[in-house]
Amino acid sequence: MRGRVLSGVLVLLLILPNPRASAQPTPRLQIKSFSVGPDQTVIYPDSSSGTNQLAGFADEHPTFFPPAASGAPYLVFGAASTSVSSGIWGAAVLQTTDLKTFTFATSLGYNSPVLTSPVSYTQCNPTYDATWDENYAAPGSVLQDPTLPAGNLIMLIDAEQHCPGGVWQRPFYISVGFARSSDNGKTWPAPEIGALGGPSRHPILQSPEPQPTVPHKDLGNGIPTGFVDKSASGDYYLYVAYTDFPSSGTRIARAKLGADPLTFLKWYNGSFSQPGIGGLDSAVLPSTGCANDYPENPEISYNDDLGLYLMILKCLPASPVGGWYYSTATSLDLEDWTAPQSIQNSQYPWTPCTTAGEDFDGSYPSTISPGAASGHTKLTGYIFFTHITCDLATHQFMSRTFTIVAEPTLPSPTSALPAAGSGTAGTFTFTFSDTGGFASLTVLDVLINSALDGRKACYVAFVPSGPSSGSVYLVDDTGDAGGPYSGMTLPGTQSVSNGQCTITGAGSSVSSVAQAFLPVSPGSLTLTLAIAFSPAFAGNQVIYMSAQDASSNSGWQALGTWNVPGSAPAGPWVGGMSPGHSTHPTETYKFTFSDTNGWQDITVADILVNSAIDGQQACYVAFVPTGAASGLVYLVDDAGDAGGPYAGMVLPGSGSVSNGQCSVGGAASSVGGSGNTLTLTLTITFSPTFAGNQVFFLAARNNNGQNSNWQAVGTVTVP
Numbered sequence: 001m002r003g004r005v006l007s008g009v010l011v012l013l014l015i016l017p018n019p020r021a022s023a024q025p026t027p028r029l030q031i032k033s034f035s036v037g038p039d040q041t042v043i044y045p046d047s048s049s050g051t052n053q054l055a056g057f058a059d060e061h062p063t064f065f066p067p068a069a070s071g072a073p074y075l076v077f078g079a080a081s082t083s084v085s086s087g088i089w090g091a092a093v094l095q096t097t098d099l100k101t102f103t104f105a106t107s108l109g110y111n112s113p114v115l116t117s118p119v120s121y122t123q124c125n126p127t128y129d130a131t132w133d134e135n136y137a138a139p140g141s142v143l144q145d146p147t148l149p150a151g152n153l154i155m156l157i158d159a160e161q162h163c164p165g166g167v168w169q170r171p172f173y174i175s176v177g178f179a180r181s182s183d184n185g186k187t188w189p190a191p192e193i194g195a196l197g198g199p200s201r202h203p204i205l206q207s208p209e210p211q212p213t214v215p216h217k218d219l220g221n222g223i224p225t226g227f228v229d230k231s232a233s234g235d236y237y238l239y240v241a242y243t244d245f246p247s248s249g250t251r252i253a254r255a256k257l258g259a260d261p262l263t264f265l266k267w268y269n270g271s272f273s274q275p276g277i278g279g280l281d282s283a284v285l286p287s288t289g290c291a292n293d294y295p296e297n298p299e300i301s302y303n304d305d306l307g308l309y310l311m312i313l314k315c316l317p318a319s320p321v322g323g324w325y326y327s328t329a330t331s332l333d334l335e336d337w338t339a340p341q342s343i344q345n346s347q348y349p350w351t352p353c354t355t356a357g358e359d360f361d362g363s364y365p366s367t368i369s370p371g372a373a374s375g376h377t378k379l380t381g382y383i384f385f386t387h388i389t390c391d392l393a394t395h396q397f398m399s400r401t402f403t404i405v406a407e408p409t410l411p412s413p414t415s416a417l418p419a420a421g422s423g424t425a426g427t428f429t430f431t432f433s434d435t436g437g438f439a440s441l442t443v444l445d446v447l448i449n450s451a452l453d454g455r456k457a458c459y460v461a462f463v464p465s466g467p468s469s470g471s472v473y474l475v476d477d478t479g480d481a482g483g484p485y486s487g488m489t490l491p492g493t494q495s496v497s498n499g500q501c502t503i504t505g506a507g508s509s510v511s512s513v514a515q516a517f518l519p520v521s522p523g524s525l526t527l528t529l530a531i532a533f534s535p536a537f538a539g540n541q542v543i544y545m546s547a548q549d550a551s552s553n554s555g556w557q558a559l560g561t562w563n564v565p566g567s568a569p570a571g572p573w574v575g576g577m578s579p580g581h582s583t584h585p586t587e588t589y590k591f592t593f594s595d596t597n598g599w600q601d602i603t604v605a606d607i608l609v610n611s612a613i614d615g616q617q618a619c620y621v622a623f624v625p626t627g628a629a630s631g632l633v634y635l636v637d638d639a640g641d642a643g644g645p646y647a648g649m650v651l652p653g654s655g656s657v658s659n660g661q662c663s664v665g666g667a668a669s670s671v672g673g674s675g676n677t678l679t680l681t682l683t684i685t686f687s688p689t690f691a692g693n694q695v696f697f698l699a700a701r702n703n704n705g706q707n708s709n710w711q712a713v714g715t716v717t718v719p
Helices: none
Strands: 004-007 008-011 031-036 063-065 075-082 089-096 138-143 154-161 173-181 201-205 219-230 234-243 250-256 267-268 271-275 294-301 308-315 319-329 348-352 360-367 380-388 397-404 411-417 426-436 441-449 458-466 469-474 485-489 494-495 501-513 523-533 540-551 557-564 572-578 586-595 602-610 617-626 629-637 646-651 656-658 660-676 679-687 691-703 711-718
Touching: 031 319, 031 458, 063 138, 154 219, 173 234, 201 234, 201 250, 219 294, 234 294, 250 294, 250 411, 267 523, 294 360, 308 360, 319 360, 348 397, 397 426, 411 441, 411 557, 426 441, 426 540, 441 523, 458 501, 458 523, 469 494, 469 586, 485 494, 572 691, 586 602, 586 691, 602 679, 602 711, 617 660, 617 679, 629 656, 629 660, 646 656, 646 660
Parallel strands: 089 138, 138 219, 173 219
Antiparallel strands: 004 008, 031 397, 063 075, 075 089, 138 154, 154 173, 173 201, 219 234, 234 250, 250 267, 267 271, 294 308, 308 319, 319 348, 348 360, 360 380, 380 397, 411 426, 411 540, 426 523, 441 458, 441 540, 458 469, 469 485, 494 501, 501 523, 540 557, 557 711, 572 586, 586 679, 602 617, 602 691, 617 629, 629 646, 656 660, 660 679, 691 711
16 A cells, blocks of 8 residues: 555555565563463372382472474483382482373383482481482483483482481481483482592582581572573583572572583672582572562573573462462573562462471472473473472372463664764664564664655665564655565665665664563664665655564654755745754753844744644644744644644743643743844753654744745654
8 A cells, every 4th residue: 555644644554575584583572471270180100009109209390301202202300219118219210191191111211210319318327428419319400411412411419418427317418419321311320429429420519518517407509400501602501590508599500511520600699600519609580579488499491482581480488378480581691580470370378397398289390391392381381390298108299281471572663873964875773672572573664754654755664584684675756565666685785776765785784682681671673774865855854663573563653853955945944953852851952943034034933843743732832033032932732723822931031831742941941043043942841641752843934924834853752
């Protein structure tokens, strides 16, 4: 459809050419809601159902490996005791095809437990009393090492020592340990004696306090989960989320994958800077949300649909109701996590046990989305967890479905630079943003004309194909959004032209900025265009911009003005204004008007601020000079009738005039006439209800009835 004016309202369609197929970064969406369904029981080898069963499964976060082929089962690693009476904790391996019924993975070659602690949970053994994992060793996460062939797995071990000085106590010294398997997790290293284990099985994260030899309270770093991520440099890092005791709070450490031993560094005061063994650490979550309610059991995944890292965790506040919370981040390098938000329907009562721990229906929450890769999630899936009770024999492994609803993305034109100026050519920088990240943007439009009309305009559509590339389309003089139009790719050296402008690839470019956390900064894309204007396009032009993504359209926004020089007019004319663009609600503006017969020939100077040339609901000012330094200011009312009523004041003076869109103060305002130029300085305050991108249209009339017509010379973004 061709751009046209109908009953004073412009109808103009965006160009929607077929974009070139090209891989783009995943858009980043914000979470509108996160909820879970009711508890669902699952069938598994529970100790209450007979012999050769498991007790306490899963006593840590379970790990799910997706099916290796169609019809193959999921492989599940989890912490369990071989029985209630044995007290030997270790790694059990189960299989499931429907995520409802779990059996031992014996048919796949796994003989559970595949890893155990050297000593029972409630016993001490002089041989192991100084060993870091004497009483408890179980998987917090099991992960494929992507730097090695398939089947090379890493286990993050949650390890406990309960025998300081050879005397058993219930409080633990807890560590995060590390072990490898080269046969897809069927076999793992045996325990190695000593506080720091041995080369194949050893602690990687411990608190600054060394393993005590005297009685103590719960102490150390533990309950780990892991996530492997590839950095911008192409290196793989193993990230470990864990809980610090006794201070609580979610901590993260990481190590670059490669040859053993890996070097783990803890996040401390804004960077990964402290050693894994004995180093200090600090919480990665903001101090709001549930951060003060003992957050623990963190698990990190990458949500493919959101394009964000997702953390879920358990929080047990002082009140007798606990629940799950979530946080998101754009970067594990920066650890820019948002304040934790509650997951709907996850709240359940909790009660402390008389010995240790608590009874809570929701420990060790672990996400899985069928069809997603290991460690990745989607908008729907399951959260598996354990209902921990005060009796080990009644612990219950369960699941809940989860549903994430994403906020619709919001595209927006951000700025045009320069926002004002004059010249027959220039390099213009147009910036657009989207709450879903720059990759969400599908079509970006720039229209330069005296009014919002695609006809006889410099009308450009840009279709991104990557963070630094895309296609530029220039609409022809008839302004038909359906074409024909000239096209070129960026980067490139081609050019496109119509009757109003020429855009050259040399000097033009595309760049993008990754999304930071809202409301700090959405992702943005910057389009730089080298534009030369035709002589026939002379005059004052408005720079309109719009942005579109798959779900939303920003609409046109006036973000700048540009004067294309032409022949000097006779009679009254508009000189310009300063500043040419403002983002402040209150600003002192200087407007200039001229007449070839001298400034005294100007009878009325008009200033109209609105999104279009419309006196209704506008900041519409008329100035009548009465001398070289005096005059009358009239502000038209909201109805926009130039014949009145209107509010008036005298310059110089200290009065003010107001309507629903703005107020003009006399104290800092002034007028000056000299030669052919009349300069009017006005202090204008815009109302919050006038928020948005507005254009300054100026006009002048003289004694002979000559009129400059409305000229767009500036813009303001009213906050």
